[in-house]
Structure formats: C-alpha cells, structure tokens
Amino acid sequence: MFNLISALSRKQKSYVFLAIDLGLIPLALLFTLTVQPLPDPALHTLAAMLPVLPYVMLVMAASSVWLGLPMVQLNAYERHAVALTGVVAVMTAVVLAVLTHLFGPDLPSGTHVVFATSYMLFMMATRAFLHQIVLMIYRRASPRCRVLIYGAGTTGTQLAQALKSHDGIDPVAFVDDNGSLQGMTLVGLQVFAPSRIQELVQTRQINRVLLAMPSQSQPKQAQVILRLQGMGLEVQALPSFAQLIGEEALVDKLTPVPPQQFLGRKSHNLPLNEASSSYANRVILVSGAGGSIGSELCRQVLRCRPTKLVLFELSELALYTVHQELEQQAAEIGVEIVPILGTVTDPRQVRGVLETHGVQVVLHAAAYKHVPLVEANPLPGLANNVFGTQNLAQASALAGVERFILISSDKAVRPTNVMGASKRMAELLLQDLATRSSQTIFTMVRFGNVLGSSGSVVPLFQDQISRGGPVTVTDARVKRFFMTTAEAVQLVLQAGAQARGGEVFVLDMGEPVSILQLARQVIESAGYTLRDETNPEGDISIEIIGLRPGEKMEEELTLTNELITTRHPKIFCARETVLSEIEVAAFMRGLRQSLASGDALAARQVLQRWVEGYGSQDTDRKTS
Incomplete structure (x- = not known):
C-alpha cells in the first residue's frame, strides 16, 4: 500500500480527492433526507432527484477545481482548506436547491441547509480519516x-x-x-x-x-x-x-572586542620608523613562523621590505596557513617567501637553511610555551627551548648572521616551572654567546602574556563561555602582565634594531592585571552576566580551580628591578648578572646528560642549581 501511495503523483492524488468528494454528494443527500421529516421515504425522494444529480456533481467538481480544494495535501488541511470546503458545500447546496425547485421534487428550504452542513462535515471527516490511514501506512513503512x-x-x-x-x-x-x-x-x-x-x-x-x-x-x-x-x-x-528571519547575520557584523580592552592600561604604539632599516633589503628567518607571535613577526617584517623572508616552522598546518596568508602580499612588493618545514633541534638542517639562503637576521620565536604541558613533559620542553636555541644561535654565529633576537618571557624571571626555567637558560646561553661573538649581535626581548595568542587565557575564557561555562580561574589573587600581539612584535623589532649585544629588553607594561577581574571583563564583553551569589540567575559562573604545577601568583619582568632607559621611552634594558663561559658549559653539559639518559629528575636538579628561583619549587616531583 505504501508503494502504491508513494507512486501517485500530486495530480493523481487530486483526482482521488475529487472522486471521493463527488461520491460523498449522494451519501450526504441520503443522510439529509433521512434526518428530515419528509412525506416520502428517503430512498424514494433520492430516486426522484437522480435526474438533477449529475448536474449538481458537475457544478461541484468545477467549483472545487476552480478553488483548488483537491490540490490541498492531507497534512496541510487546516483553516484555509476548511473554509474552501465550506464554500464548495454551499455552492453545491445552492445549485441543488435551484435544480430541485425547477425540476422537482420540491423540498423545504431547511433541507438544503442541512445538506450543505452535512456535506461539509462529510468531506472534512473523510480527509481526517484518510490522513490517519496514510500516517499509519507511512509509519509502518519507515521507522519514526x-x-x-x-x-x-x-x-x-x-x-x-x-x-x-x-x-x-x-x-x-x-x-x-x-x-x-x-x-x-x-x-x-x-x-x-x-x-x-x-x-x-x-x-x-x-x-x-x-x-x-x-x-x-x-x-x-x-x-x-x-x-x-x-x-x-x-x-x-x-x-x-x-x-x-535571518538576523543572525548581524552577529557576524559585530566588531570583535579589541584586546586593548583587557590590558588594564593604554596600549603602546611603537612604530618602527628608522628601525625598519635594520630589516629592509635583508634575508630574514623567523623560527616558529606559524605561531601567534611568529606569524605577526612575519607580517610586520614584510612591511619593512626584506629581500627574502624564510618561514621556519615545525607544524605543517601552521606553516601552510601563514605561507598562504603572506604569499600574495609578498609577491606584490617583490619579496621572496621561502617556507621551511623543520625543527630547531636538528642542527644539520638549521646550518643548511642558514647557509643556503644567506640569512642575515634571525627572529627566534620557536618554543614550547604552555606551562602545564612543559611541566608534564620537561625533557622535550628543555630539548626544544634550550638546545634548539643553542643550535640556532651557534649556527647563526658560524654563518655570520648580523642579528639574532630571542623571544623570551616574563616567566624566565625566578621561574617556578620548567618552561620559565628553559627560557632563562636560553637567555643565559645567548648572553654568553654575545660576549664571545664579534660578528653576530645576540639579544633577547622579555615580555608578559600576549592577549589573543594560542593557548593564552582570553581565548580559553572565550571558549569556556561558548560552551556555557564555567570560566576557570586558578586563584583569585593571581595577576599577570599583558600586552597585545602588535605591541609584542613592535617591541621585538625595535629592540632588535637598537641592540648592541647581550641586552635583555623589557616593555613598560604598566601594572599587572587580576585574572579574576579579566575573567569578569571577558564574560561581560561577550554580552553575558556573571552568575555568583549576588546574581544566581546570571549566565556564566567563575570557578576557582587552584594553581597548576609550576604557576606563580605574580610574574616579574626583571631579576633586580634595575632598568636602563633606551632611545624609546617605553622600552627598557634590564641590568642583570650573567654566567661565565665555564658555568654555561657546566649547566649545558649537565642538561645534555640528563636528556641523554631520559632522567627528568636529574634535569630538574640542573635547573635548580643554575636557574635563580627555580629551587623554590618541589624538585622531588616525578614526571611520566
């Protein structure tokens, strides 16, 4: 039966409805004559009306088709269709009344009113019955x-x-x-x-x-x-x-909340101006080119019009993305872009890239930077952040690179985690090379958290909000320094241009920002309300989850708080002691032995001995 019904076309189904409606005319008429008090029996009266019935049915069919009643689907039979049914029933009753008055038998006027009503009800009831039958057939034929x-x-x-x-x-x-x-x-x-x-x-x-x-x-x-x-x-x-109604498109047109809103201070604009000459007409290599900082470095360096920009990146997807973004712009201004898929921990590849392309400036942004991940995987973190930096720096010195600029972190100051300690060791390594290099200027730039970078707190909060919350904060007292990606990159390029060798540059980042307050700001900037004890009906709650391993309540920018002014009023140089060549060789030897033996505890003990502040954490922790 299902196959038969589904095989019928819409036109064929309308013929079926029309035939049923025509067949209901004598049935409705018989019902009317039965319930009406007439002198003759109902069947005798109906037989006397047979000569006029074909004309009545013809008029009914014409009016029904004209109004489109047979074309109404069963599942769409509603008030409008009921009104059409009433019109057809009234027109049919009027024609019947006229014909019986002219050709007999003569019927009381009330009979035609009852006929119109009963005929309309018959058509409605038939469609309701057919609808249930068809639904039952469809339900049996396919699972619901x-x-x-x-x-x-x-x-x-x-x-x-x-x-x-x-x-x-x-x-x-x-x-x-x-x-x-x-x-x-x-x-x-x-x-x-x-x-x-x-x-x-x-x-x-x-x-x-x-x-x-x-x-x-x-x-x-x-x-x-x-x-x-x-x-x-x-x-x-x-x-x-x-x-x-399509208004969701308005959401796409809303202006994103600018990162400056969460800084807690006025953002700094550090235009390169004459500093751009240090990068113009040079071959520049950016390691970690696909990351948040690395990709922004590539964009801003491209505006300085180097002769060649080498994108050195470990992640294939990140390298593809940044290369696709910059390729057309570079072609328009005549800059060659070279994507290199590789790792700074491979010394042979690093040397080959520097020599093949004649690199003159290295911007080293490649690093494992997520504190909990590096804390859980200390050996890969140290291999990449310390030995990767050593490979690239030593190869740069041998290749005669003009400038080598390391992207460091405020977590390198008295670090309580492996990531910060690895960045501090990289700084010490570069400071040692700076004292012994006659050709290459080695320098480093230290700054706080970058708003909007991958894995940073604001995108994490926004992701948690999109999932309905709660927004997680490690501790209500935690504070961090923040800067925008543009500020960070401008600082790197400005500092790299004025470096003389061995400096640690920092930015005037204002006062540290409360992470709890930042969480409130991100919730409100998304258009939602905070749910807490004072507002239990709010949208998003904040959950305090406790400090993660290696995290500090507050970060610092310098070891001594002694800052030397530079040519730019917002950029300072930190005055800090350095290790001797023998001391650097000792900690690198100890670290190399720890990595060779796969001994994470021994590696932590090396950090404890040589990195100021790292000894304040529990070095007896073991890692998988």
Whole structure:
C-alpha cells in the first residue's frame, strides 16, 4: 500500500480527492433526507432527484477545481482548506436547491441547509480519516524518530503541534525546568522534570532531544546541551526568531572586542620608523613562523621590505596557513617567501637553511610555551627551548648572521616551572654567546602574556563561555602582565634594531592585571552576566580551580628591578648578572646528560642549581 501511495503523483492524488468528494454528494443527500421529516421515504425522494444529480456533481467538481480544494495535501488541511470546503458545500447546496425547485421534487428550504452542513462535515471527516490511514501506512513503512522536547513554553508546544503531522518524527513528551508546568498535559503530551530524562529515554525509547527554549541565553542553552550529550543523547536546538528571519547575520557584523580592552592600561604604539632599516633589503628567518607571535613577526617584517623572508616552522598546518596568508602580499612588493618545514633541534638542517639562503637576521620565536604541558613533559620542553636555541644561535654565529633576537618571557624571571626555567637558560646561553661573538649581535626581548595568542587565557575564557561555562580561574589573587600581539612584535623589532649585544629588553607594561577581574571583563564583553551569589540567575559562573604545577601568583619582568632607559621611552634594558663561559658549559653539559639518559629528575636538579628561583619549587616531583 505504501508503494502504491508513494507512486501517485500530486495530480493523481487530486483526482482521488475529487472522486471521493463527488461520491460523498449522494451519501450526504441520503443522510439529509433521512434526518428530515419528509412525506416520502428517503430512498424514494433520492430516486426522484437522480435526474438533477449529475448536474449538481458537475457544478461541484468545477467549483472545487476552480478553488483548488483537491490540490490541498492531507497534512496541510487546516483553516484555509476548511473554509474552501465550506464554500464548495454551499455552492453545491445552492445549485441543488435551484435544480430541485425547477425540476422537482420540491423540498423545504431547511433541507438544503442541512445538506450543505452535512456535506461539509462529510468531506472534512473523510480527509481526517484518510490522513490517519496514510500516517499509519507511512509509519509502518519507515521507522519514526521519537523525540523529547525540552521546553514546554509557547515554542515547545507549537513545535509539538507541528511535529504531530510529520511523517518521520513522533513527539513523545515534554521536559521543563518550570515546576508549575511539570505534571501538566499540553497538546496531548505530559510535562516531566529534567531529572527524569534518563528514565524517559529508557522507558519511551527516545531517539533525540529537541531544545525548544530559544529565548534562553546561549550559555544556558550550552549548559543544557552538554548535560544531555553527557547522557549519550543526540541534541538539536530550535533556532531563535532572529535566526529564523535571518538576523543572525548581524552577529557576524559585530566588531570583535579589541584586546586593548583587557590590558588594564593604554596600549603602546611603537612604530618602527628608522628601525625598519635594520630589516629592509635583508634575508630574514623567523623560527616558529606559524605561531601567534611568529606569524605577526612575519607580517610586520614584510612591511619593512626584506629581500627574502624564510618561514621556519615545525607544524605543517601552521606553516601552510601563514605561507598562504603572506604569499600574495609578498609577491606584490617583490619579496621572496621561502617556507621551511623543520625543527630547531636538528642542527644539520638549521646550518643548511642558514647557509643556503644567506640569512642575515634571525627572529627566534620557536618554543614550547604552555606551562602545564612543559611541566608534564620537561625533557622535550628543555630539548626544544634550550638546545634548539643553542643550535640556532651557534649556527647563526658560524654563518655570520648580523642579528639574532630571542623571544623570551616574563616567566624566565625566578621561574617556578620548567618552561620559565628553559627560557632563562636560553637567555643565559645567548648572553654568553654575545660576549664571545664579534660578528653576530645576540639579544633577547622579555615580555608578559600576549592577549589573543594560542593557548593564552582570553581565548580559553572565550571558549569556556561558548560552551556555557564555567570560566576557570586558578586563584583569585593571581595577576599577570599583558600586552597585545602588535605591541609584542613592535617591541621585538625595535629592540632588535637598537641592540648592541647581550641586552635583555623589557616593555613598560604598566601594572599587572587580576585574572579574576579579566575573567569578569571577558564574560561581560561577550554580552553575558556573571552568575555568583549576588546574581544566581546570571549566565556564566567563575570557578576557582587552584594553581597548576609550576604557576606563580605574580610574574616579574626583571631579576633586580634595575632598568636602563633606551632611545624609546617605553622600552627598557634590564641590568642583570650573567654566567661565565665555564658555568654555561657546566649547566649545558649537565642538561645534555640528563636528556641523554631520559632522567627528568636529574634535569630538574640542573635547573635548580643554575636557574635563580627555580629551587623554590618541589624538585622531588616525578614526571611520566
């Protein structure tokens, strides 16, 4: 039967409806004559009317086709179609009244009113019956998706009403957080509490949950979705009215919140001006070119018009992305771009790249920088950040590179984590090379957290907000220095241009920013409210999770707090003691032996001995 129905075209189905409507005329007439008090029996009166019935049926067919009633689908038969049915029934009754008055038998006027009413009801009842039959056939022929509707408000009830006529979806019940609705029956479906979802899924064989509360904020919807998905359920959210009418495009046009908003100070603009001459018409290599800092270095260096820009990157995807971004712009200004897929821990490859391309300036941004990851994997972190820097720096000195600029971190000052300690060792290594190099200027730039960089706190907060929260903060007292990516890169290039060798440059970064306050700002900038004790109905909460291994409450920019001014009022040079060549050789030898033996504890002991501040952490911790 399913194959027969599905094989019928829309036109063929309209012929079926028209034939049924025509067949209902004598049935409705017989019913009318039966219930009406007439002198002759109903069948005798109907027989007397047979000569006029063909004309009545012809007029009915013409008016029905003209109004389009046979073309109305069963699942679309609603108020408008009912009105058309009434018009057809009245027109049919009027024609019947005229013909019986002219050709007999003569019937009371009330008979025609009853006929119009009964004929209309017959057509409506027939369509309702056919609709149920067809639904039953379709349901048996194909499995239906049983859905639970989360939200029993106006949107939810309208959704349930619409789905009841759907061929493949069967609404089973509602769940709603509103206690006053729980236990009620709306549009034939019972409303349950969310705590009973798991029970409903098992007892009523639920396949999917439809989230019907578009007026709720996105974080609250995200929280519900994550909770339902945690139960192993497939969840679909009904779009809001704004999305349905296309206003969601406005979201794409909103201006992103500028990183400067979270700085806690006025951002510094450090235009290169004459400093750009240190990079113009030179071959420049950027290690870690695909990272947040590395890619911005490439963009700003490109504006200085070097002769060649070498992109040195370990990640294939990151290298592809930055190369695709810069390739066209470089071609327009006549700069050659060379993408190199490699690692600074490979000394042979590093030497080959420097010699092959005649590199004159190295901007070393390649590093493992995520504190918890390096803390959990200290040996790879030390190999990359310390020995990778040594490989690239020594090869640069041998190749006669003019300038070598290391991107360092405020975590290198009295570090309590392996990442910071590795950056401090890289600084000490470069300071030693600077004292012994006659050709290459070795310098380093130390700055705080970069807003918006991969893995930094603001993108983490924004990701947590998009998932409904909570936003996690390690400690309410934690503070950090922040700067924008543009500031960081301008600082690197400015410092690199005025370096004479061995300096540690720092930026005037103002006062450190409270991470707790920053979390509040990010929540509010996203258009949501903070949920706490004073505002329990807010959108996003903040959760204090405790300091991670190796983290400090506050970072520092210098070891001695002694800063020397430079030609730029916002850039300073830190006055710090350095290790001798013998001491540097000793810690590098100890570190090399630790890495060769795979002994993380021994490596931590080397850091404890040679890196000021690292001894304050527990060096007896073991790592996997």
